[in-house]
Amino acid sequence: MTTLESMSLAGGPPKSLKNGQKLAVFLGLSSVCILLLATFGFDFPNQGFWLTASLIGILMGVIGFSWATYKGEPKGIKNHGVQFKSISGRGLWAWALGIVLTTFYIVLYFYPEYLGLVKDGPNRGLISLFDPLSRSLSGNPASQWFVYGTLYTLAILAFGIKFLWKYRHNRYQRLRTLSVMFFQTAFAFIIPEIMARLNGDLPYYDLKNIWPLNYYNFERYRVNAFIDSGDIGLGMLIFGILSILVITPLLTYFYGKRWYCSWVCGCGGLAETAGDSFRQLSDKSTFAWKVERWVVHSVLVFVVLMTTAVIYSYLGSDNSKYWLSKSQFLMGVGVLLTAIFTWVMVFRRKALKKDALYGAAGYMIIILGLLAIHGFSDAKHIFIFSSESLRKTYSFLIGSIFSGVIGTGFYPIFGNRVWCRFGCPMAAILGLQQRLFSRFRITTNGGQCISCGNCSTYCEMGIDVRAYAQKGANIVRASCVGCGICSAVCPRGVLKLENGPRKGRINPREVLLGNDVNLMELANQNSDTAY
Amino acid sequence: MHIVIIGNGISGITAARHIRKGSDYKITVVSSESDHFFSRTALMYIYMGHMKYEHTKPYEDSFWKKNRIGLMRAKVTAVVPASKSLVLEDGGALSYDKLIIASGSQPNRFGWPGQDLKGVQGLYSLQDLEALEVHAPDKKQCRRAVIVGGGLIGIELAEMLRSRNIPVTFLVRESSFWNGVLPKGESAMINEHIRQHHVDLRLGTNLKEILSDESGRARAVITDQDEEIECDLVGLTAGVRPNIGFLENSGIETDKGVLVDRYLQTNIRDVYAIGDCAQQRIPIGKRRAVEAVWYTGRMMGETLARTICGQDMEYRPGHWFNSAKFFDIEYQTYGWVSGSGSMDPEEQHFHWRHPNELLCLTIAYDVKTRKFLGINTFGIRLRHEVVDQWLTQELTIDQVLERLPEANFDPEQYRRYEGDILHTFTSNTEQTL
Numbered sequence: 001m002t003t004l005e006s007m008s009l010a011g012g013p014p015k016s017l018k019n020g021q022k023l024a025v026f027l028g029l030s031s032v033c034i035l036l037l038a039t040f041g042f043d044f045p046n047q048g049f050w051l052t053a054s055l056i057g058i059l060m061g062v063i064g065f066s067w068a069t070y071k072g073e074p075k076g077i078k079n080h081g082v083q084f085k086s087i088s089g090r091g092l093w094a095w096a097l098g099i100v101l102t103t104f105y106i107v108l109y110f111y112p113e114y115l116g117l118v119k120d121g122p123n124r125g126l127i128s129l130f131d132p133l134s135r136s137l138s139g140n141p142a143s144q145w146f147v148y149g150t151l152y153t154l155a156i157l158a159f160g161i162k163f164l165w166k167y168r169h170n171r172y173q174r175l176r177t178l179s180v181m182f183f184q185t186a187f188a189f190i191i192p193e194i195m196a197r198l199n200g201d202l203p204y205y206d207l208k209n210i211w212p213l214n215y216y217n218f219e220r221y222r223v224n225a226f227i228d229s230g231d232i233g234l235g236m237l238i239f240g241i242l243s244i245l246v247i248t249p250l251l252t253y254f255y256g257k258r259w260y261c262s263w264v265c266g267c268g269g270l271a272e273t274a275g276d277s278f279r280q281l282s283d284k285s286t287f288a289w290k291v292e293r294w295v296v297h298s299v300l301v302f303v304v305l306m307t308t309a310v311i312y313s314y315l316g317s318d319n320s321k322y323w324l325s326k327s328q329f330l331m332g333v334g335v336l337l338t339a340i341f342t343w344v345m346v347f348r349r350k351a352l353k354k355d356a357l358y359g360a361a362g363y364m365i366i367i368l369g370l371l372a373i374h375g376f377s378d379a380k381h382i383f384i385f386s387s388e389s390l391r392k393t394y395s396f397l398i399g400s401i402f403s404g405v406i407g408t409g410f411y412p413i414f415g416n417r418v419w420c421r422f423g424c425p426m427a428a429i430l431g432l433q434q435r436l437f438s439r440f441r442i443t444t445n446g447g448q449c450i451s452c453g454n455c456s457t458y459c460e461m462g463i464d465v466r467a468y469a470q471k472g473a474n475i476v477r478a479s480c481v482g483c484g485i486c487s488a489v490c491p492r493g494v495l496k497l498e499n500g501p502r503k504g505r506i507n508p509r510e511v512l513l514g515n516d517v518n519l520m521e522l523a524n525q526n527s528d529t530a531y
Numbered sequence: 532m533h534i535v536i537i538g539n540g541i542s543g544i545t546a547a548r549h550i551r552k553g554s555d556y557k558i559t560v561v562s563s564e565s566d567h568f569f570s571r572t573a574l575m576y577i578y579m580g581h582m583k584y585e586h587t588k589p590y591e592d593s594f595w596k597k598n599r600i601g602l603m604r605a606k607v608t609a610v611v612p613a614s615k616s617l618v619l620e621d622g623g624a625l626s627y628d629k630l631i632i633a634s635g636s637q638p639n640r641f642g643w644p645g646q647d648l649k650g651v652q653g654l655y656s657l658q659d660l661e662a663l664e665v666h667a668p669d670k671k672q673c674r675r676a677v678i679v680g681g682g683l684i685g686i687e688l689a690e691m692l693r694s695r696n697i698p699v700t701f702l703v704r705e706s707s708f709w710n711g712v713l714p715k716g717e718s719a720m721i722n723e724h725i726r727q728h729h730v731d732l733r734l735g736t737n738l739k740e741i742l743s744d745e746s747g748r749a750r751a752v753i754t755d756q757d758e759e760i761e762c763d764l765v766g767l768t769a770g771v772r773p774n775i776g777f778l779e780n781s782g783i784e785t786d787k788g789v790l791v792d793r794y795l796q797t798n799i800r801d802v803y804a805i806g807d808c809a810q811q812r813i814p815i816g817k818r819r820a821v822e823a824v825w826y827t828g829r830m831m832g833e834t835l836a837r838t839i840c841g842q843d844m845e846y847r848p849g850h851w852f853n854s855a856k857f858f859d860i861e862y863q864t865y866g867w868v869s870g871s872g873s874m875d876p877e878e879q880h881f882h883w884r885h886p887n888e889l890l891c892l893t894i895a896y897d898v899k900t901r902k903f904l905g906i907n908t909f910g911i912r913l914r915h916e917v918v919d920q921w922l923t924q925e926l927t928i929d930q931v932l933e934r935l936p937e938a939n940f941d942p943e944q945y946r947r948y949e950g951d952i953l954h955t956f957t958s959n960t961e962q963t964l
Contacts, residue, residue, distance in 0.1 A: 074727055077861030080694040081580040171944040233964040445940055446915025450825050450852050452573035457586045487942050493863055493912035496940050511916055515830045516847035
């Protein structure tokens with residue numbers, strides 16, 4: 001329908017900004033300019049003042065924009081013009097923003113000296129502007145990560161307020177957003193800084209950042225620091241291990257992976273707030289789905305192997321250094337994975353269907369990797385790769401390029417959940433849990449679907465929600481982060497996120513409710529027996 | 532066996548999909564409107580910028596080839612049952628073994644003077660949407676729009692135009708919006724909500740004439756109160772009628788729509804009609820003979836596919852249900868709740884409205900037996916399956932109110948009103964006793 005597209009461009013749906021919005025954008029951008037000036041070496045006399053002015057200016061800019069946008073508008077879905085606007089419709093502004101963001105990430109990860117980081121000396125530039133704030137929290141000068149953390153938290157708070165305004169009619173959305181704002185501010189930003197002030201030996205630890213998202217959590221320097229900091233440190237280490245082995249599966253069983261991905265996680269928090277305007281850009285094709293499953297599970301295999309190799313490399317050959325010896329550890333990992341895999345194969349074979357083969361392949365690769373670590377390795381090598389180079393490769397490819405540069409930098413082009421969907425190993429684990437043994441599902445409401453496609457369009461994970469809804473089938477997908485926007489934008493009340501008994505959770509339907517009961521029974525007979 | 536389906540809307544496509552599931556017949560779907568099936572109900576969202584046309588297609592373009600469903604972009608101008616063939620506008624012909632007519636609707640025009648002027652249009656097809664982009668791209672080129680006809684399409688068109696800040700005057704023949712279908716309290720709430728969206732709502736007002744400028748474009752309307760309202764667009768949304776002009780002289784029996792029996796078969800063997808264009812010879816229960824509703828179109832498609840695949844199946848829609856959205860207010864209905872004008876003496880309504888929020892509900896019941904007849908909700912979602920069961924089990928209104936929480940389908944964490952509703956009902960009853 002090229003005609004429709006071209007006419008939309010020629011026609012004038014309201015995509016221009018109101019005066020209030022323009023003013024707010026000006027305020028926000030001027031405040032960003034303070035940061036830019038600092039970056040390019042302008043020496044601000046009173047750093048504390050200018051930093052405060054800049055941060056508050058950005059906050060007020062976003063809040064002012066929301067005020068101008070939603071003030072006086074009746075409560076309800078606010079998607080007018082989303083597809084027409086340059087910033088949310090992959091126009092010029094979207095590309096410009098994408099380039100700015102990716103540049104920022106490249107500088108942040110690989111050239112922090114341009115932000116003013118000085119090795120063995122006082123900070124300069126942008127980072128020094130943040131020194132007063134950092135000192136007031138932890139007592140230490142700022143680092144590039146402190147600058148990033150502050151701006152990240154600010155983005156979640158400011159755009160969180162915008163989101164709260166936009167969805168003020170929806171209590172689920174409000175609570176969820178308050179939750180991500182809280183966890184980011186308290187757990188990711190303030191608590192670790194305060195802990196650093198109280199106990200300088202503790203490693204920086206955002207407690208909600210769970211391995212394998214926090215892929216470096218069990219590296220030698222951290223584990224040593226945990227152990228050396230007495231009971232608190234030990235407690236934190238144990239919490240880190242319990243998080244992934246016990247807490248995560250338990251909560252996912254009850255609530256689905258949403259408890260983490262769209263209520264707690266920092267990456268999810270940014271995606272849901274600052275990234276909200278870009279959710280419609282996710283690719284819904286079956287091809288993208290295929291790519292997603294391959295890539296995200298490969299990352300999972302990669303991170304399991306990498307972490308195992310790294311831990312293996314510093315454990316001793318007996319128990320004198322750590323509680324575990326090299327071989328005990330390797331054996332433990334092998335047994336755990338085998339137990340999980342056996343359970344899945346025995347009890348969930350049908351649910352996995354043809355993917356079972358891929359799952360088996362992934363499992364085999366890991367086990368072979370473990371054997372390789374054991375058999376062919378000296379302390380530092382697996383085959384020809386040193387564990388250190390594995391770690392570096394992962395950190396570079398996944399930790400920096402994928403999660404930062406592509407994951408966030410390309411928000412305006414690929415949508416706000418590229419990292420969560422294609423790259424995050426944590427999401428992969430939670431996804432498997434959600435698909436295989438959770439009580440969570442999105443229920444579709446009998447025959448009420450009109451196939452309009454709002455749900456699929458606004459699914460940030462690229463799930464074709466409509467494909468299920470119009471069949472009357474519940475949505476039980478590994479990737480669903482439970483943001484609830486599909487349910488919010490549905491004009492006919494068809495979708496409901498809920499936790500319930502596992503029986504009947506997956507329910508393909510041949511004929512929908514509304515028809516004669518006999519026809520429904522006849523037609524649904526066969527499909528009901530399928531898992 | 533070659534099955535030809537005229538129309539690629541929800542009815543025709545549902546039939547095609549289910550015939551494919553149940554058989555290996557050759558299937559050809561003919562449409563003059565679009566290359567692929569799209570969701571008509573989402574047209575409004577394209578204009579409002581919520582979605583692109585691509586998003587309205589429920590199946591990827593590769594789906595049709597993969598499932599061997601042939602798609603043909605052509606306009607059928609005549610059906611010749613004697614030779615089992617179709618005449619196409621481009622001069623071609625297409626022969627069939629079985630024919631399914633699923634040609635949908637077209638907007639009603641009641642012979643108003645000026646109804647064929649430029650800038651006068653309905654809103655049904657993709658072409659209508661394209662016309663709207665021409666006639667009303669923004670508030671500069673469309674300084675005011677007048678919408679004639681207060682039904683579901685009328686209010687959707689109003690919402691669409693308001694999304695581009697185009698001033699809208701909405702002429703509604705009835706004394707209150709859609710009160711032929713909605714009970715009084717609900718209709719009143721929607722009146723308020725329409726005005727809240729800055730629509731100039733004129734109740735009890737009819738269109739008399741559309742005036743033309745020198746270039747043949749609509750420039751104003753005159754109402755039956757002899758008021759002249761200047762406008763650049765006139766939206767005619769006074770309902771739809773079956774789109775069956777091409778069946779004239781074919782020998783296929785028609786009235787308002789194509790007449791069909793319970794097996795959706797026309798008077799001619801191997802010719803069937805489903806969806807908006809079909810008319811039941813004998814209406815089913817309280818249903819209208821012609822039902823231009825998404826859901827019934829889909830159900831007819833599902834049913835007919837069984838018959839075509841050799842398992843003769845009567846069309847027996849279950850309990851009536853429907854839904855809509857009026858600007859920000861979602862509406863669902865199950866069973867029968869009569870509008871304010873058309874209530875049987877036995878039908879009684881219990882109405883509840885939230886004191887400040889735009890939420891309300893009406894339950895219809897039989898005053899003698901207290902049997903539950905139907906329910907309307909506004910701003911509260913209900914679980915289809917549960918209410919459907921209540922209707923089948925013929926619960927009383929008292930039982931329904933007790934069990935109302937089971938049917939709630941609102942998102943988690945939403946405030947619940949069942950207690951309040953039950954309380955209102957009990958205190959009402961006590962008062963009448």
